[in-house]
Amino acid sequence: xxxxxxxxxLYGPVGEDLILVEDLIESTKRVELPLLNRMLDHALAAKxxxxxxxxxxxxxxxxxxxLNRLVPLGACIELLHTASLIHDDVVDGSVSxxxxxxxxxxxxxxxxxxxxxxxxxxxxxxxxxxGSLEVTxxxxxxxxxxxxxxxxxxxxxxxxxxxxxxYLRRIGGKTAALFTTATxxxxxxxxxxxxxxxALRSYGYAIxxxxxxxxxxxxxxxxxxxxxxxxxxxxxxxxxxxxALFHLERYPKDNPVNRYFRAxxxxxxxxxxxxxxxxESGVIESSLDMAKEYVRRAEDAVRILPDSDGKDTLxxxxxxxxxxxx
Amino acid sequence: xxxxxxxxxLYGPVGEDLILVEDLIESTKRVELPLLNRMLDHALAAKxxxxxxxxxxxxxxxxxxxLNRLVPLGACIELLHTASLIHDDVVDGSVSxxxxxxxxxxxxxxxxxxxxxxxxxxxxxxxxxxGSLEVTxxxxxxxxxxxxxxxxxxxxxxxxxxxxxxYLRRIGGKTAALFTTATxxxxxxxxxxxxxxxALRSYGYAIxxxxxxxxxxxxxxxxxxxxxxxxxxxxxxxxxxxxALFHLERYPKDNPVNRYFRAxxxxxxxxxxxxxxxxESGVIESSLDMAKEYVRRAEDAVRILPDSDGKDTLxxxxxxxxxxxx
Numbered sequence: 001x002x003x004x005x006x007x008x009x010l011y012g013p014v015g016e017d018l019i020l021v022e023d024l025i026e027s028t029k030r031v032e033l034p035l036l037n038r039m040l041d042h043a044l045a046a047k048x049x050x051x052x053x054x055x056x057x058x059x060x061x062x063x064x065x066x067l068n069r070l071v072p073l074g075a076c077i078e079l080l081h082t083a084s085l086i087h088d089d090v091v092d093g094s095v096s097x098x099x100x101x102x103x104x105x106x107x108x109x110x111x112x113x114x115x116x117x118x119x120x121x122x123x124x125x126x127x128x129x130x131g132s133l134e135v136t137x138x139x140x141x142x143x144x145x146x147x148x149x150x151x152x153x154x155x156x157x158x159x160x161x162x163x164x165x166x167y168l169r170r171i172g173g174k175t176a177a178l179f180t181t182a183t184x185x186x187x188x189x190x191x192x193x194x195x196x197x198x199a200l201r202s203y204g205y206a207i208x209x210x211x212x213x214x215x216x217x218x219x220x221x222x223x224x225x226x227x228x229x230x231x232x233x234x235x236x237x238x239x240x241x242x243x244a245l246f247h248l249e250r251y252p253k254d255n256p257v258n259r260y261f262r263a264x265x266x267x268x269x270x271x272x273x274x275x276x277x278x279x280e281s282g283v284i285e286s287s288l289d290m291a292k293e294y295v296r297r298a299e300d301a302v303r304i305l306p307d308s309d310g311k312d313t314l315x316x317x318x319x320x321x322x323x324x325x326x
Numbered sequence: 327x328x329x330x331x332x333x334x335x336l337y338g339p340v341g342e343d344l345i346l347v348e349d350l351i352e353s354t355k356r357v358e359l360p361l362l363n364r365m366l367d368h369a370l371a372a373k374x375x376x377x378x379x380x381x382x383x384x385x386x387x388x389x390x391x392x393l394n395r396l397v398p399l400g401a402c403i404e405l406l407h408t409a410s411l412i413h414d415d416v417v418d419g420s421v422s423x424x425x426x427x428x429x430x431x432x433x434x435x436x437x438x439x440x441x442x443x444x445x446x447x448x449x450x451x452x453x454x455x456x457g458s459l460e461v462t463x464x465x466x467x468x469x470x471x472x473x474x475x476x477x478x479x480x481x482x483x484x485x486x487x488x489x490x491x492x493y494l495r496r497i498g499g500k501t502a503a504l505f506t507t508a509t510x511x512x513x514x515x516x517x518x519x520x521x522x523x524x525a526l527r528s529y530g531y532a533i534x535x536x537x538x539x540x541x542x543x544x545x546x547x548x549x550x551x552x553x554x555x556x557x558x559x560x561x562x563x564x565x566x567x568x569x570a571l572f573h574l575e576r577y578p579k580d581n582p583v584n585r586y587f588r589a590x591x592x593x594x595x596x597x598x599x600x601x602x603x604x605x606e607s608g609v610i611e612s613s614l615d616m617a618k619e620y621v622r623r624a625e626d627a628v629r630i631l632p633d634s635d636g637k638d639t640l641x642x643x644x645x646x647x648x649x650x651x652x
Contacts, residue, residue, distance in 0.1 A: 031474070033474055033477060033478055033481070034481075035477060035478075035480075035481040036474060036477050084443075087439055087440070087443060090436070090439055091436040091437075091439055091440060092436070093436075109416075109435070110416070110417040110418070110419075110480065111417075111477065111480060113413055113416055113417055113439055113442075114413070114417060114473050114476050114477045114480070115477075116439075116443075117413060117442075117446070117469070117473045118470060118473040118474065118477070120443070120446060120469070121466055121467075121469035121470040121473055122470065124450055124465070124466035124469060125463065125466035125467060125470065127466075128459055128462050128463040128466055131459065132459075133454055133457065133458075133459050133462065136454050136459065136462055137451065137454040139450070140447055140450035140451035140453075140454055141447075141451060143443070143446070143447035143450060144444060144447040144448065144451065147440050147443045147444040147447055148357070148359055148362060148444065150440050151359060151361060151362050151437065151440045151441075151444070152359055152361075154361075154436065154437060154440070155359070155360075155361040
């Protein structure tokens with residue numbers, strides 16, 4: 001039987017229904033071509049937290065909770081997320097994720113590009129099963145935002161001249177767009193009122209922003225074993241996230257991040273110095289404060305919704321996003 | 327002003343309306359991110375034959391010729407085609423196409439993967455503008471078939487044990503699926519009868535098969551200057567297409583293709599021997615015969631449609647697909 005970590009504890013009223021999303025995702029593995037079959041098996045084996053599909057279903061609880069429409073959107077969002085990770089790992093040349101080798105580490109880059117395309121196609125097919133052209137359109141726009149966000153990040157790599165505004169725009173596209181589509185899409189499918197759709201859209205966006213900021217913090221402070229990838233990956237790849245941005249802002253003179261970026265030799269030593277400086281300087285706390293502020297905005301947004309198990313769960317998820325260690 | 331090669335001569339009644347498709351494709355270039363803007367400019371600068379959008383519009387002439395719905399599908403199909411070429415060039419490591427450097431040759435592979443994703447997203451957005459969930463679903467299924475076809479081809483590379491049946495399946499996915507969606511989608515949007523949709527679907531499939539077979543022949547016999555890429559690329563990349571398959575079938579003993587595939591040294595010499603053998607052995611004619619047979623099937627399929635300029639143009643396109651030299 002398929003199980004999902006914390007499904008019943010964290011995701012409250014929709015925890016058990018997530019199994020249906022899981023089954024639908026599993027069904028996409030059944031293909032004729034043996035090579036594709038093997039690749040899909042690998043790509044879909046790493047079960048994540050399923051936070052995004054949970055948000056789809058939870059948003060659906062505020063209207064007509066029709067699983068025939070909500071479950072395909074949940075599967076679509078998770079597949080879209082998976083496809084984008086597959087391509088990101090090719091783009092970044094990452095060889096491990098969640099403690100497992102990436103697809104590009106096992107197969108080659110070329111095949112992995114096509115695998116990602118196939119999973120994108122699957123996501124596109126899933127979203128049409130919702131029967132909603134409006135939500136299908138949302139899906140397409142989200143894919144655009146996610147890809148622009150990734151390109152924006154690549155363009156900003158090794159550039160310490162970008163500001164926090166630019167960072168927020170990048171993670172808005174790269175991460176928050178998909179969270180927004182999860183909650184907005186779920187609400188639209190459930191036929192929620194415009195005010196409810198707005199509330200859930202704002203919640204999804206703010207939670208997505210907090211989620212990514214915490215992700216970026218964990219790259220400095222996390223537990224390497226739990227994360228399943230080396231810490232400090234962002235700085236190593238020239239990706240200047242919120243903690244580094246705060247640090248550069250606060251210590252403009254002879255900054256260790258700056259020194260690392262300019263270093264032509266002893267790069268690993270300079271990297272470790274920069275990581276240590278960031279960890280010890282209080283900018284981690286400032287970054288966490290910003291994530292907390294986003295969670296507060298998320299909570300505020302959904303306050304207009306009627307009290308329910310679903311609403312309580314949205315609040316719980318806000319705290320979880322801040323407290324998670326992986 | 328935007329112009330399209332042979333638009334008015336080859337595409338008859340829809341030639342002028344193709345400008346609208348062109349304008350819609352152009353509109354996707356207007357993005358904020360300067361890097362993405364540059365990449366899109368490059369990727370969309372090479373105007374192809376626009377055969378696929380022409381087939382969308384032509385199919386639409388057999389019903390309610392509503393350009394508000396047909397033009398977005400035409401743009402969608404061309405963008406999908408472009409996105410798949412962008413990824414194929416990354417996958418194959420190709421550095422030139424149509425006489426111009428590929429995106430991956432100018433930008434890097436990583437950025438080019440994201441560029442392809444962005445163009446896919448644009449195609450997905452365009453198809454929702456048709457207002458038809460049925461056609462949007464067709465789009466998603468097509469993307470799946472195209473990607474499987476490409477993966478199938480990659481899996482079959484350097485393998486001379488595959489038969490013609492396998493080749494036809496591969497090009498069915500890789501190429502004919504998109505032609506099928508062009509004609510079927512156009513017919514569905516125009517509200518054609520089921521028999522008409524069937525006829526146009528069969529036409530699209532058969533024309534797509536003929537188109538790819540001729541493409542594979544041109545890789546042996548074409549004019550390098552016109553093609554804008556070196557001849558013999560398929561065999562060089564281990565891609566065994568119809569002419570090579572016929573040759574292997576007819577000359578099972580000490581076959582030059584076989585020798586080239588097994589060669590550990592003098593590979594370029596062995597490649598040239600294989601290319602010459604294929605060009606001189608009559609298998610090019612046999613391959614062309616198969617393409618002609620597909621065009622005959624395409625013509626047969628649309629015979630049931632009422633006589634019109636549109637129908638005449640479909641017949642003209644059949645001849646063009648066989649006679650084209652690029």
